[in-house]
Amino acid sequence: MNKMASLSSKKTGFLSSLSYQVRHLTMSRANCNIINSNNNSNKYYDLVVIGGGSGGLACSKEASQLGKKVAVLDYVSPSPQGTSWGLGGTCVNVGCIPKKLMHQASLIHSAVQDSYSYGWMDSNNASLNVTHDWNLLVDNVRNHILSLNWGHRVQLKEKKVDYYNCFGRFVDNHTIEATDKNGKKMSLSADNIVIAVGGRPAFPDQVPGAREFGISSDDIFFLKEPPGKTLVVGASYVALECAGFLNGLGYETSVMIRSQPLKAFDEHLSKLVLDHMEAEGVEFLRDSTPLRVDRIINESGKTELQVSYSTRTDNSNNNGSQEMHKVAVDTVLFATGRRAATTDLKLDILGIQTDVSTCQIPVDDNDATSLPNVFVIGDAALGRPELTPVAIMSGKLLAKRLYSNSSELMDYKMVPTTVFTPLEYGAIGFTERQAIDQFGEENVEVFHAFYKPLEYYLPFRNSNQCYIKVVCAATEGRERVVGLHMTGPNAGEVVQGFAVAIKRGITMRDIQSTVGIHPTVAEEVVKLHITKSSGEDPTVTAC
Template identity: 55%
Template structure:
């Protein structure tokens, strides 16, 4: 019996060995170089690329160093780049804090007895947020160590196509050589250079997420998703907040949806100064900031005082200190970003780049992560798969969240012609809004399709609760070539907001009322 058991064990082990084989490792080919791969930048894309390369036996080093913000609020970041330290992570957590404020108001309608007054403590919130960020910084350090990736707190620059110079905070230089170099240095917020007092008295999102004290009454200059997200959560935690908009909100996004987002924000309590341009910022003896601006429609000049002025007027790629010009790495002279081929290669052999620093690349963490992994696999000889930058989903975490994937209605019209697209749409009311008696005027769904044939879906847009969670699933449908027929044949989950997407049946061409009135 024992012999039979042993035979059975060895037979099972044999077949297991035949059926299973671990993924092939690419033995380090560093040879005359110190490393197979040197990654400059420890953000999401750089970390993903370096860890993936190490999985295939590549010898890898990551250089990560961040200069303090202009205002000096942040002396040093931990690993993780913009997303972890001053972007997606702290933004979403503070957005959640603001949603709790709304939930407290709704809770009374649902029978919760809440003592007044209800107030928010900035310091408590930020302590929790920053503790979580630091835990992520530490986690990334541990992961690199586990993957045997060398982490160097150096400011990296290029000497040639195989050589990187690392500079420590103390000014000590170290030279590293590598078969391949990947640049993933991302970007930083810009200050306007033509407005007196802007730099001296203003802050950016880099500072906002590490403020120890509440920013108080705040003017947000700009109308990008960064501007609106910050203004939204500041309003949500009870701060007097104004957004100054030069032209339009959420440039690059569907403009009907952008209008719904800002309409909701105004109802929510955020103030908007439309078609206005700041002229100067002065600090008064009281410590308050006096902002002077011009109304471009009337030509009139106005003033008001604020505790903080947040500049959200765009981001600049971190390319200037890399020495790219000396090597002949081609840049877009207007944006300062690196011109890339479809395989993330630059104009110089053996030098690659990805993430926000790449011209035409979405400035989104998940795209940088996926592109980084795919690049690592190609460099290790394990795959030829390229990153697909089409139909990347995203969500704007404003008080009423806006999620989308694919083309805006404007872009669909531009590419296919207005008469060749069909727009299915619906205004709906989330069930959770009913008892709370919340206004749902801006909760809206738009499905942009080709008008003829199989009605391939070109764009999907959604404003409402948990927009990101709703949009993620539908994004997979895009990768599978979803059509309106696929959508209408899908059974919804009741009662959810997401089910309203699969129920849309009114077209804009019909002119019929698109308000959902029941099940």
């Protein structure tokens, strides 16, 4: 079988699998414990959770396992471009899962480019020349998401949690009005109510055409046509991750940033991430702000999006001179922030206030609002890390505090995370600047190194942005590790392991006395010995 026939066979097999799963999904719904929202009778529960994302599902299943009668309401309002999805929230449908899969697709492209150095070639002894099928990738990703949607439904049934595909609004602090897609209403009453509605991308409505012609991270994973030349607007991790995998898949990509990228992360490593992306071909339009988006017909008769924008030429202050520019692209993706989906919950009835800019809800250490029986978890809670594992753990712990006499609170400090840009950035704990502000510069020491992964040598890949920084603080008479930041391949996998030890309060001496696994990227952490204060060159040599 030749390569094209093999590819065709795989594609046919995939489509057959997709068709089977969709049929199975449709036929099996009759067996799932899903409540018919046409039933207008009032229903009582111990706990009602508004939001079927990771945190809401975790909380509801935990409470049900503890013997309580639980219901989950979940309804997805379509994006401005009409995109909607199933049960599971942002992570499953338009966040972590599809993002990581597309990130992986772009890494495979990089591996193919390196393959000739490792002896892989075509029949003519030349480097492999491959093309990418956007629609096949989107279909495969969508197929996986559908399986996860269905899996969440099955789990709710197995855990005896009632699921309503309805939008929930407060009537009072014990009553929810549930409305289905056809406008049918019903009433749910509960002792406790958890708000776990997550967030949605925020479009810059001051920019004419942004909402009409632009897309967001809610849409990129569902595009029926390849995005083509793409402008990503924003400096968040969402913006950089999307730009990274689009560029890696072969689409001309530029990023428009107005201010400091990755503001919540270490400034030095954030710069390394951008440097690497720039070296890989991503264009950055710095100090720039979009003014309007128009749909135009170019000289060749092709429909394009024209973005008018201004660039600040005097970086010393925000009042410097401005230059006006225009750029024509096929797709404009806005990743300029997110807002909690709390606007239509009728929180004003309860007297619950929300943050003006983010629409998030203030909560106490117990995740409670100003009302003792109404709680908030996940991205809708003000000041919490907006991460899926945080929402899951906080949801489980809340259920245990409510129904199993637990007093354990969620620890929102020392939470590891990773930015899945082409060169991954894994982090936990204090940045260097945060540590100095918290402990004083005289009490902070940084161990660091530039390193080169072994797999970079044969293809002569640039490793100038592969870097590790361990932030230590002199507290309680010892040099405790309070932060770890790393850019490099599989940085997330590396940081996850060290996160356990750092959370337990390890010292730099503990790290340095640990034998490394050779040859790995992770061993570069335990080999760290050069401090910033020494002024020595932090570039390490290979074994």
